[in-house]
Amino acid sequence: MSTQHLDLETARTIVSGARASGREQGLKPLTVVVLDPGGHIVVAEREDGASIGRVDIARGKAHGALALGMGSRSIMNRAEQQAYFVAAAGAAIGGSLVPVPGGVLIRSGDGDLLGAVGITGDTSDNDETAAVAGIEGAGLVAQPD
Amino acid sequence: MSTQHLDLETARTIVSGARASGREQGLKPLTVVVLDPGGHIVVAEREDGASIGRVDIARGKAHGALALGMGSRSIMNRAEQQAYFVAAAGAAIGGSLVPVPGGVLIRSGDGDLLGAVGITGDTSDNDETAAVAGIEGAGLVAQPD
Amino acid sequence: MSTQHLDLETARTIVSGARASGREQGLKPLTVVVLDPGGHIVVAEREDGASIGRVDIARGKAHGALALGMGSRSIMNRAEQQAYFVAAAGAAIGGSLVPVPGGVLIRSGDGDLLGAVGITGDTSDNDETAAVAGIEGAGLVAQPD
Amino acid sequence: MSTQHLDLETARTIVSGARASGREQGLKPLTVVVLDPGGHIVVAEREDGASIGRVDIARGKAHGALALGMGSRSIMNRAEQQAYFVAAAGAAIGGSLVPVPGGVLIRSGDGDLLGAVGITGDTSDNDETAAVAGIEGAGLVAQPD
Numbered sequence: 001m002s003t004q005h006l007d008l009e010t011a012r013t014i015v016s017g018a019r020a021s022g023r024e025q026g027l028k029p030l031t032v033v034v035l036d037p038g039g040h041i042v043v044a045e046r047e048d049g050a051s052i053g054r055v056d057i058a059r060g061k062a063h064g065a066l067a068l069g070m071g072s073r074s075i076m077n078r079a080e081q082q083a084y085f086v087a088a089a090g091a092a093i094g095g096s097l098v099p100v101p102g103g104v105l106i107r108s109g110d111g112d113l114l115g116a117v118g119i120t121g122d123t124s125d126n127d128e129t130a131a132v133a134g135i136e137g138a139g140l141v142a143q144p145d
Numbered sequence: 146m147s148t149q150h151l152d153l154e155t156a157r158t159i160v161s162g163a164r165a166s167g168r169e170q171g172l173k174p175l176t177v178v179v180l181d182p183g184g185h186i187v188v189a190e191r192e193d194g195a196s197i198g199r200v201d202i203a204r205g206k207a208h209g210a211l212a213l214g215m216g217s218r219s220i221m222n223r224a225e226q227q228a229y230f231v232a233a234a235g236a237a238i239g240g241s242l243v244p245v246p247g248g249v250l251i252r253s254g255d256g257d258l259l260g261a262v263g264i265t266g267d268t269s270d271n272d273e274t275a276a277v278a279g280i281e282g283a284g285l286v287a288q289p290d
Numbered sequence: 291m292s293t294q295h296l297d298l299e300t301a302r303t304i305v306s307g308a309r310a311s312g313r314e315q316g317l318k319p320l321t322v323v324v325l326d327p328g329g330h331i332v333v334a335e336r337e338d339g340a341s342i343g344r345v346d347i348a349r350g351k352a353h354g355a356l357a358l359g360m361g362s363r364s365i366m367n368r369a370e371q372q373a374y375f376v377a378a379a380g381a382a383i384g385g386s387l388v389p390v391p392g393g394v395l396i397r398s399g400d401g402d403l404l405g406a407v408g409i410t411g412d413t414s415d416n417d418e419t420a421a422v423a424g425i426e427g428a429g430l431v432a433q434p435d
Numbered sequence: 436m437s438t439q440h441l442d443l444e445t446a447r448t449i450v451s452g453a454r455a456s457g458r459e460q461g462l463k464p465l466t467v468v469v470l471d472p473g474g475h476i477v478v479a480e481r482e483d484g485a486s487i488g489r490v491d492i493a494r495g496k497a498h499g500a501l502a503l504g505m506g507s508r509s510i511m512n513r514a515e516q517q518a519y520f521v522a523a524a525g526a527a528i529g530g531s532l533v534p535v536p537g538g539v540l541i542r543s544g545d546g547d548l549l550g551a552v553g554i555t556g557d558t559s560d561n562d563e564t565a566a567v568a569g570i571e572g573a574g575l576v577a578q579p580d
Contacts (some may be wrong), residue, residue: 007193040197044189048152052185052474053502053528060527079519085521095526099519183473184342212343229369229389232377236385237350238343239529297483332485334479338442339495 006034006106006114011136014106014117018134019047022122026138030121030130033058034106037113039066039096047121054120056096061103061127062118063096070117072103073128073145099135102127105143106135151179151251151259155283156187158266159251159262163279164192167267175266175275178203179251182258184211184241192266200264201241206248207263208241216272217248217263218290247272250288251280259285296324296396296404300428301332304396304407308424309337320411323348324396327403329356329386336410344410346386350375351393351417352408353386357391362393362408363418363435392417395433398424404430441469441541441549445573446477447540449541449552453569454482457557465556465565468493469541472548474501474531482556489555491531496562497536497553498531507538507553508563537562540578541570549575 008063011034013057022030025141029047031054038040044055061072068089079099090097101124106114117135119127128144135142156179167175174192176199177226181187184207189200206217213220213234224231224244235242246269251259262280264272280287301324312320319337321344326332329352334345351362358365358379369376369389380387391414396404407425409417418434425432446469457465464482466489471477474497479490496507503510503524514521514534525532536559541549552570554562563579569578 002439005193008190012190036197038197040191041189041200042191044186045153045157046185046187051502051504052181052183052472053524054504055186056502056528058522060523083519086519090523092527095529098523098527099515181473182342183403183475184473185473212341212346214341214344227390229373229376233350233354233380233388234343235345235389237346238345239385298480302480328487330481331479331490332481335443335533336475336477342471342473344577345476364490 006036006134013138014134015043015045016116018119021046021130021133025126025129027122027126027130030119030127031055031058032134033061033062033068033118034115035062035118036115037066039063040047042115043095050121057098057120058118059101060096060098060118061100062116062122064090065103065105065116066096067093067097071105071144072128073101074101075099076101100124101144102131104128104131106142107143108137109141147194151181151187153187158283159279160188160190162282163262163264163275164190166275168279170271170274172267172271172275175264175272176200176203177279178207178263179260180204180207180211180263181260182211184208184288187260195266202243203247203263204266205241205258205263206265207242207261209235210248210250210261212242216231216250216289217244218246220244221246245269246289247276249273249276249280252286254286294361294400296326296332298332301405303428304424305333305335307427308409308420309335311420311423315413315416315419317416317420320350320409320417321345322362323352323408324405325349325352325356326405327356329353329359332405340411347410348387348392348408350403350408351390351410352406353354354380354388355393355406357383357387357397361434362389363391365389366391390414392421393435394418394421394425397431397433401430441471441477443477446550448573449569450478450480452572453552453565454480456565456568462557462561462565465554465562466490466493467569468553469496469550470494470497470501470553471550472501472574474498477550485556486509492520492533492555493537493553495531495533495553496535497551499525499533500538500540500551502528502532506579507534507539508536510534511536535559536579537566538562539566539570542576542578544576563564
């Protein structure tokens with residue numbers, strides 16, 4: 001069993017670390033969502049100026065990652081090969097699957113799955129960088145692919 | 146028209162104030178959502194021990210309040226009189242309408258609508274009390290009905 | 291075959307007449323939707339101050355009326371007797387059925403069905419009065435039940 | 436923050452200006468929707484001869500623009516590069532995203548976001564031209580991409 005749990009304070013630490021990383025890199029306004037292993041929101045924050053669909057996009061990156069058990073970068077790679085599979089998988093799980101980087105699995109040092117972070121707002125690569133920074137800043141392990 | 150805007154920091158202040166109020170009152174784990182005037186999430190936090198559907202419930206209290214233009218306590222009162230109307234209104238707006246107290250409109254001192262808070266976790270009355278405490282603690286005006 | 295058609299200009303006349311009636315009666319901000327016989331929007335107007343869910347509510351009154359072939363006042367009467375039927379009928383047609391007065395069928399002088407008006411914002415009775423005023427002001431026949 | 440508000444009369448001015456532009460250019464029947472910043476309809480008009488799905492298409496252009504914070508022309512450009520991303524983003528936000536020109540953000544002279552216009556009926560380029568004409572005719576700033 002998992003001996004470590006992603007509590008709210010840890011999730012908030014991930015969010016604040018990711019947002020700080022974004023500010024340091026001069027990124028556009030970010031929206032950051034942390035999901036538990038069941039795909040349910042623990043924390044969400046949408047920065048000033050981020051557009052209204054961004055929580056759903058961020059959630060879709062993280063939720064897709066949990067749904068398929070891989071970071072959203074790997075789902076993008078699959079989409080480049082078989083777009084119809086990813087489209088169908090997204091529909092099958094209810095629509096919340098956004099197959100570009102920025103959906104990153106959160107693991108403990110022992111490899112236990114603790115949840116996922118989804119970020120949107122800047123380029124997908126930069127979104128992912130901020131997500132990894134947030135996870136590692138909380139002393140956890142990021143799996144972006 | 147609106148001369149005041151609900152930025153992320155203010156929304157976070159509302160959430161932390163509502164959660165502090167819950168702790169002081171010894172409430173069960175709370176889930177707190179702050180929506181902008183268009184019904185879109187600005188911040189969401191789900192406390193440890195809160196069940197997986199709680200973000201959707203909290204959002205439904207706040208979203209219903211914005212959709213109908215009244216605090217969710219008033220929607221409950223209408224449901225007590227005409228349950229079929231409230232059920233149908235919820236379906237018509239897409240499902241996110243939870244007609245019990247805890248969905249509170251946020252207004253500026255001038256009466257401008259800035260968004261809504263939704264809280265779930267304890268009794269509906271206590272959820273509402275925490276929402277009002279969070280809004281007032283941020284120097285804004287709470288409309289619970 | 292219908293020899294009269296509800297064109298956009300007639301639909302706009304209905305909307306402006308309904309809104310003028312609301313102003314004369316001192317009603318709260320109204321949202322007015324005119325649907326064609328197929329249930330599709332021809333015109334919608336949401337007055338300043340009307341809450342964000344009001345187009346869906348107004349559409350639900352008019353769409354429910356067309357779906358069941360009777361004004362929404364009659365659907366309310368059915369809901370008072372058999373709320374579960376109206377709830378199930380609403381779900382069966384996709385959710386857009388709001389069973390309170392304010393959804394009024396539009397007929398030609400010959401009785402042809404031309405569409406429906408849905409209004410929300412004040413009391414359901416007042417919403418219906420404004421809808422009837424708008425339809426009759428355009429020289430057509432209102433069927434509120 | 437926002438010092439200007441998109442009231443119903445301004446929205447109606449945008450619609451009438453866009454329709455007049457369409458007539459002057461000899462365009463096919465247009466459907467014009469104006470949304471507030473939260474993505475909710477303020478005005479919709481569907482011209483005689485426009486097909487039954489056109490309000491949903493027009494709304495999808497405008498809603499997608501608001502959801503992602505860019506005119507629908509930019510969303511088309513992204514779709515040309517990564518069709519699977521745009522399809523997935525549309526699904527993640529609930530389906531209302533149509534990635535071709537004709538969804539134009541409305542800004543004040545100070546750059547505040549006031550809403551969006553969506554138009555469909557003629558070619559996408561012509562739809563966009565009519566939307567820009569409507570916005571500029573109301574003294575506001577159009578952002579088509």
